[in-house]
Amino acid sequence: QSVLTQPPSASGTPGQRVTISCSGGSSYVGTNTVNWYQQLPGTAPKLLIYTNNQRPSGVPDRFSGSKSGTSASLAISGLQSEDEADYYCAAWDDSLNGVVFGGGTKLTVL
Amino acid sequence: QVQLVQSGAEVKKPGASVKVSCKASGYTFTDYYMHWVRQAPGQGFEWMGWINPNGGGTIYAQKFQGRVTMTRDTAISTAYMELTRLRSDDTAVYYCARRGRESLPPDYWGQGTLVTVSS
Numbered sequence: 321q322s323v324l325t326q327p328p329s330a331s332g333t334p335g336q337r338v339t340i341s342c343s344g345g346s347s348y349v350g351t352n353t354v355n356w357y358q359q360l361p362g363t364a365p366k367l368l369i370y371t372n373n374q375r376p377s378g379v380p381d382r383f384s385g386s387k388s389g390t391s392a393s394l395a396i397s398g399l400q401s402e403d404e405a406d407y408y409c410a411a412w413d414d415s416l417n418g419v420v421f422g423g424g425t426k427l428t429v430l
Numbered sequence: 431q432v433q434l435v436q437s438g439a440e441v442k443k444p445g446a447s448v449k450v451s452c453k454a455s456g457y458t459f460t461d462y463y464m465h466w467v468r469q470a471p472g473q474g475f476e477w478m479g480w481i482n483p484n485g486g487g488t489i490y491a492q493k494f495q496g497r498v499t500m501t502r503d504t505a506i507s508t509a510y511m512e513l514t515r516l517r518s519d520d521t522a523v524y525y526c527a528r529r530g531r532e533s534l535p536p537d538y539w540g541q542g543t544l545v546t547v548s549s
Contacts, residue, residue, distance in 0.1 A: 322474050352534070353533055355530065355533055355535040355536075355537075363541075364525060364539040364540065364541050364542050365475075365525075365527075365536075365539050366539075367530075367536070367537050367538070370530055370532060370533045370535075370537065371532055371533050374532070376537070408474065408475060410475070410535040410536075411535065412533075412534040412535060416491070416492075417489060418477045418479070418480075418489065418491050419465065419467070419477040419534065419535045419536070420477065421474055421475040421476070421477070422474070423474045424474045
């Protein structure tokens with residue numbers, strides 16, 4: 321059972337905006353920043369968002385992140401078929417002294 | 431560009447050990463901690479620990495303490511993760527992943543190494 325809570329699935333049609341939530345306790349999401357990753361089938365994760373809302377170079381601005389209190393969100397606007405993937409959040413846990421992950425959200429583009 | 435290239439897939443019997451390597455390039459190896467994370471088939475990610483290549487200090491997740499050893503060879507910019515007393519539930523893809531420049535969780539990830547434990 322994952323420490324951070326994500327919905328197991330999400331879906332949308334091309335062009336729509338979807339959001340994926342990530343909630344956790346005060347020792348991780350509450351006090352530390354959140355990263356988001358995209359994992360296409362059979363591949364390694366790719367960093368989409370770091371420190372809550374920053375995009376690495378090369379990541380389209382259709383992807384955005386936010387955090388409030390002990391919850392974070394990933395938003396994908398202008399949904400495209402190639403966005404169909406698994407999405408994971410992660411944060412540092414001060415109690416564990418390590419990284420904790422969400423269970424992942426499988427995004428389906430209808 | 432940052433690249434982390436891992437060793438190939440392994441098949442091990444229960445009770446055996448496995449050692450996975452991760453060769454870094456495109457940045458100064460000793461400037462960034464290296465995480466090790468695993469993903470069981472169809473499951474999410476599990477953090478195993480990390481190593482500071484500058485000095486070799488390690489922190490292991492409690493679950494793996496006593497079974498995991500993380501080391502590095504700075505001369506060849508390579509990190510290693512050895513897991514002993516393997517069980518069937520250790521079957522997973524093992525990733526090395528560099529600590530983020532501005533965040534503690536990873537930024538760049540290796541391609542993954544599938545370790546299969548089966549009798």
